[in-house]
Amino acid sequence: MAPLLEVADVQRTYALGSILSRHRLRAVDGVSFTMAADRPEIFTVVGESGSGKTTLARMILNMVAPTAGAIRFRGTDLRQIRSGKERLAFMRQVQPIFQNPFEAFNPLKKLDRYLFMTARNIAGLTAVGEIEDATDRALRNVGLSLAEIRGRYPHELSGGQLQRIAIARALISRPALIVADEPVSMVDASLRMSIVNLLRQLRDEMGVSIIYITHDLATAYYISDRIIIMRKGQVVESGEARAVLDNPQHPYSIRLKQAVLSPDAAGSAGRLLAESATAAET
């Protein structure tokens, strides 16, 4: 059986600067990993801001083409997906959740319409009742309901509510792989736990594999099976998530873990921040 996902030595470069001083930036620089088809898992990507995590996600979602290397989903090279039909079939199976819910929605479109459109176009449902049921079910998975959002526009909702709707939207087509780019960065600690518990439940009960991009090492520790740590486009450390986070080996991973702020420092009034910032410079 072909693996669910194979990322083979992918690279993505961008031209930067003015036409005169062109240089190329390697946003993703030789990343490889494989996710098995018969063993759903939560595969976590952490790393420096600007290290290529979102670019990697966009390549896996077939929104950006690799400059070199290949990505295969269930054995099919993403470059071979051409017709609208193939594209739809791919989207049904691989769904995104993006970083910033304020950007993910069209401000002029009512949210329920948007979800119905997903149910119709991507999940392929046709009956109105079916479409509404699937939408409501997905919304209930994230602690909302169709009744609550009917007729509402994105700006009428808070950041956390929008992000939950983005997750619900990804669930409608019952995908095999979800690529979640910082899905919990905008929600409160309690909701954050319910959402990562939900990701775990999707893995365990629906067999969905999840690529979880995050800056939150605590939730990464809590739900991940495997982890990669990225810096400047490259993977600097990878392995079983708890082993890596318990005992990081690469100097960058060690610094990253040390920089995690502890709530137990309450009252230090920034002392730790100052120390951590000076440590980062040296």
Place this chain on the structure above:
Amino acid sequence: MSAAASTAPVLQVEALRAYYKISSFGLDREVRAVDDVTFHVNANEIYGLAGESSCGKTTLIRTIAAAIKPPLRVVGGSVVFNFAGRPVDMQKADDETVAAVRWKHLSYIMQGSMSVLNPVRRVERAFVDFAFRHIGKRKPEFLDIVRAHLQRLDLNPDILAAYPHQLSGGMRQRVAIALATVCRPEFIIADEPTTALDVIVQNSVLAMIRDVQKEIGSSLIFVTHDLAVHANLCHRLGIMYAGRLVEEGPTAEIFKAPKHPYTTHLVASLPRIGNTAPKKGLEGTPPSLAAPPPGCRFHPRCPLAMDICRTQNPPMVEVLPGRRVACFAVTPPGRAA
């Protein structure tokens, strides 16, 4: 308020109510996103705001920053700024005065600010438009200041030549922070400014914000869901639930001994590296602010709820010096002064 103008708070928010009034399908609906909130922020103070998603934090600070657009309306209470002993009531002052306060003294980093940059203009243009007049230096010196400032945020100054879509989410978020702090404002209002950053960069950014704040003794309202950031940054903390402030006090005390049942849950729910014990989100659903539960808005989810909680709204009571809590289990009814 006392005669000691010099110690008067820089910001005094009094019984503030701000509602969204919407009519859809001929039905009028009122979302009571900020309902009777009172607090103040002193000079040289970092005040943190935390609370459940959609409890009204953004609405509260939007109202404070006078960024009020329909359907949001202030239906009661006041927001008074006091810069250099000159109080300005933002609801009563004329548009010109409000605009002057916003332009001269306030700086507001909006939630999701990474998406406010104009997509067709290079980052440098945003700095010129936004800060050039403020800083009042010649162009080369101005750009030197901007470059140095970007470096404090771990950003390569070369990004001035980039378009926003060429930057990562966290890079754009830092550009928004740089824009809001390069002029060293006296009052910074920041809504989730570091959510898209790795922890190393986040700490540099927080340290920069703190340095700027200290250098000129600014005040700062800092909204975030990341309680560890609050713990490390803020002098005092206000906890909101369903449009109301339910607890307030010095940061260390709130973490050490939370008193309101919602705060207790919040502090207990923090995950930590090395800990995989199952943690649950808060039971029950967040209350609708269009039809909030009567009495204490937390009662449907509160493990300590009593009969009175279902009918009466617990007042905010000062239970210790500088420590206020709105809960009948903390202040039994009748004992509130």
